[in-house]
Amino acid sequence: MVGAGPSGIAVSACLNKLDIKNVVLEKEDCCAYLWKKKTYDRLHLHLSKEFCSLPFMPHATSSPKYLPKIEFIQYLDGYVEHFNIKPKFQNCVELAFYNNDKKKWNVKSRHVASGEMEWYACDFLILSTQKNNEGYIPKVVGIENFNGEIIHSSDYKFGEKYKDKKVLVVGLGNSGMEIAFDLSNYGCHTSIVVRSPIHVLTREMVHIGMVLLKYLPLSLVDIVIVKIAKFKFGNLAEFGIPQPEKGPFSVKISKGTSPVIDVGAIVKIKLEEIKHYSSIFFDDGTLMNKFPNHWKGENGIYYAGFSKKGIAGISIDSITIVDDIKAVRGDKI
Structure with a gap:
């Protein structure tokens, strides 16, 4: 799994509940890096908390209806601890390809600090970096x-x-x-x-x-x-x-x-x-597949958090992806 934001930890939690081994690779030094280090101070969730929880862990009844940034970050940290999610931090994925002969995904990651390379072979590859992972500043004449x-x-x-x-x-x-x-x-x-x-x-x-x-x-x-x-x-x-x-x-x-x-x-x-x-500025970027089939590609690759439906969409994506993995593996529901 690539990315330890809300999408990545949600899918990992669903997999952990089924005792399906998974590895989460995160290039930054923490979970939910964008939330912790790339958001403005006054940020609050725009949807009420019942629409902003990840799978199997609703928000506390005592929490405010519209969670401020700091409380949502605390929720995410608690989620990681509760579901025993252990990402491999500062590991940047540089290459991923599907080996048709072995029917496996091959993924190469590089440790940001040491430069050490590591290869993984897996049946399924889940991309959970989301579309707003990198800030985009358009080129403007002048x-x-x-x-x-x-x-x-x-x-x-x-x-x-x-x-x-x-x-x-x-x-x-x-x-x-x-x-x-x-x-x-x-x-x-x-x-x-x-x-x-x-x-x-x-x-x-x-x-x-x-x-x-x-x-x-x-x-x-x-x-x-x-x-x-x-x-x-x-x-x-x-x-x-x-x-x-x-x-x-x-x-x-x-x-x-x-x-x-x-x-x-x-x-x-x-x-x-x-x-x-x-203005004449326009955004660019499209989903891998159009909604509602955005979450699945070919040969066991999945996309978590690309539905543009916020935390609620992340929750739906993670459950849908893991249900599909169960079906492919033949696991009992």
Whole structure:
């Protein structure tokens, strides 16, 4: 297994429960590296905790409905300990190929510190590095002439160092929205680039929608949530934030794009405390296979955490993958 983030540890836990031997290779020095070292301080889970647990370990009843970063990290560490997951840290996978003659995957890893190489032969290979493993900064014409600081959102912690400075946030996704809000609160002259149509909701709206989806058709839930959002925020297109033609949950299912959770930035945009601009930047990247078959490739290779459905998607992926491995191995359920 490649990667010891939430996806990797979830699959490993499912395998451990069945006493199926597995090795987790992680190039960093800890589990959930992105959560621990590449997220901003004010981060909270955008879905309520019942939708954000990994397999076989719900969140404590005493924990808050929307977990802050530090509590979710504690949950992940507790998960690793509870299921006796022991990743091999600082092992970077450099090569993997399928040997048709032996019907095995061959994987070469290199220890980051010592440079020592190690080979593994396995029946199944699970990639759990997820799509946001590496920060991407697009190439922009003329950017080489910019003398200021350029950072990816994964390197942002809080806005104090940017007080009284002009800061442009590219992208009004969840990270962009919250970082822009944080910067503005620290007294920065904040602007944001709105790259494409988005749905803006609150955490409570998303929770209502998730509950309604258990009982009502997707199209009807979309209509209800869009009307609630419009009542709350008004017509955001008037403020340079266009809305997609499809509803928020339809967009999530068809494109994997989550609605943006407002933490207070919309009021600041309306008051022009945060200025907005249009943009020509576009994201790239596709799944190995399209949803809902994204989790499985050929010859025993699997992809955990690529569904773009957050922690809930990770949980579903891990159980689905291990169920398939059981079927291939002929294990009793």
